[in-house]
Amino acid sequence: MKSAKVRVAVNGYGVIGKRVADAVSAQDDMELVGVADVVPDYRIRVAVERGYPVYASLPERSGELQAAGVPVAGTLQDLLAQVDVVVDCAPKRVAAANQAAYQAAGVKPIWQGGEKHELAGYSFVAQVNYEGALNRDSARVVSCNTTALSRISHALHGRGLARRVRAVLMRRATDPWESHRNGMINTATPETKVPSHQGPDAQTVIPGLDITTLAGAGPYNLSHLHFAMIETTRPVDVEELRAILLETPRVALVRAADGLEALNSVMELMRDLRRPRGDMWEVAVWEDALASDGREVYLTFQVHNEAIVIPENVDCIRALSGTEPDAARSIAKTDASLGITRHFLPSSRPPRVTPGQGTPAGSKGAEEPTAPR
Ligand SMILES: NC(=O)c1ccc[n+]([C@@H]2O[C@H](COP(=O)([O-])OP(=O)(O)OC[C@H]3O[C@@H](n4cnc5c(N)ncnc54)[C@H](O)[C@@H]3O)[C@@H](O)[C@H]2O)c1
Structure with missing residues (x-):
């Protein structure tokens, strides 16, 4: 595994983007370089509270963000110049328009499920097909x-x-x-x-x-x-x-x-x-x-x-950057960082219910067998 941290941008700080940003920040092998958006409402201002550098996804929206008191570190282009991978979490169908900018910057995009499979040619779910995404130029985390x-x-x-x-x-x-x-x-x-x-x-x-x-x-x-x-x-x-x-x-x-x-x-x-x-x-x-x-x-x-889809995005970053060749190790690392559990x-844990029959609350079921936790 390479020692350098993967440098990551998140473009679109909405429902998915804000969660991806927090999850990337929780990884010891990744660095969240910045987030980008176009709307200066409370959501992007939470990014400011978290200390994430904020960039304007569209240069013409920079003034609007600044006027609302959001400290703007630069444009999306400035952000892309500093990263290896961009997780595009812009609204569906808006995101695809960013492809040319990512290509020009030589940055690997991860698209979300709102985009078509063909945009990346590879639809990703970590436990199914992590290895196929290793070192690819792009991938799409499905819906x-x-x-x-x-x-x-x-x-x-x-x-x-x-x-x-x-x-x-x-x-x-x-x-x-x-x-x-x-x-x-x-x-x-x-x-x-x-x-x-x-x-x-x-x-x-x-x-x-x-x-x-x-x-x-x-x-x-x-x-x-x-x-x-x-x-x-x-x-x-x-x-x-x-x-x-x-x-x-x-x-x-x-x-x-x-x-x-x-x-x-x-x-x-x-x-x-x-x-x-x-x-x-x-x-x-x-x-x-x-x-x-x-x-x-x-x-x-x-x-x-x-x-x-948040852990899937984290694993996809590792796969595209090639920093972890093993799916199980990446999944385990992501899961430990977020607290994902079985x-x-x-x-x-109470005694096991007899599946398919339903068990009323408080009643006793069969013994719990040894099972992976
Ligand atoms: N919401 C879900 O439940 C969910 C689940 C899985 C996948 N997805 C997918 O994730 C993607 C993002 O969805 P979402 O729900 O987070 O959307 P959202 O509307 O919550 O967030 C999108 C963000 O992108 C910003 N934005 C708008 N135009 C932009 C532009 N040109 N450049 C950069 N940012 C721009 C918006 O201001 C907003 O903050 C979509 O592909 C969606 O299909 C959504």
Whole structure:
């Protein structure tokens, strides 16, 4: 491993960008050189409070930022001259316009899921295809939903156990910070395009995966809810499924029997655990909803859209810069720095529920087997 720190810029300091900036700052092998944006509201002023040098993504917006009291260290071009990798977190479709600037500066861009696969030609989920991104000139960290589907699908597909995946996604209507602008109320919107884009997108990460997704959105902003039905190549019972999930990075089991009955209670747990911004980087799979009929396995899981791609961006920086050739080591390093876990409440794990049957709160389940933590 090279000793020099990877120098990183974040362009676009919104929902994803601000979290990526904080996560990069937490790495001992990376240096956050600066962040860039165009809007001088409270969000970029938090970057100033954190001591991050702020740059103007567009030169013509520099005056506006300065007029609002934001100390502007220079333009995006000035920032790019100092870095190895830029994590572009500008709004979807806006970001792609930055490609020429990154090429001219000789800086490797990491795009987000709002951009098309073709922009980088490589769609990234660390535990699936880290090695293929090593020393590449660019990569795209896929969307929150695709990241979750890839983690879960790969857990079975990577073991030769997934014949086909069918998933239904109930997406959040909007993000918390802009809920007053875009929130929906007292309705739900089914997408009429089948498959929804997340299935084909997962195939850019896991070629050959037979997956179809249907999606819709509901009037909440806390995260997404997925239901997956995975036809297996041989019978996989709930015990085996559970053991596989416990071995899968960035997947954690939660239990309705512990009071974690819904999206809000899982997010409340994240706040109680004093996680930054209440973030959940893991896919939370309901242990008491796991089921198998010998032909298919059934999973219900929660995806915190604001947070799940953050560790992926950190690993992608290591992959593109070539500073860590081993996926497992990068994942372990990122996970340790952020506090990513397989068990949210490891010190008081109650006896295991019998999956698929649901266990009322307070009742006793079977003994907990030894499992990786
Ligand atoms: N919000 C999510 O749940 C989520 C999850 C996963 C991936 N993504 C993807 O991440 C990307 C960013 O999404 P977001 O939700 O963080 O958006 P956001 O709107 O919260 O943040 C975008 C930021 O970019 C800034 N910006 C606008 N124009 C810019 C420009 N020309 N140059 C630089 N910055 C500019 C905005 O001021 C804002 O601060 C998108 O591709 C999105 O699809 C979003």
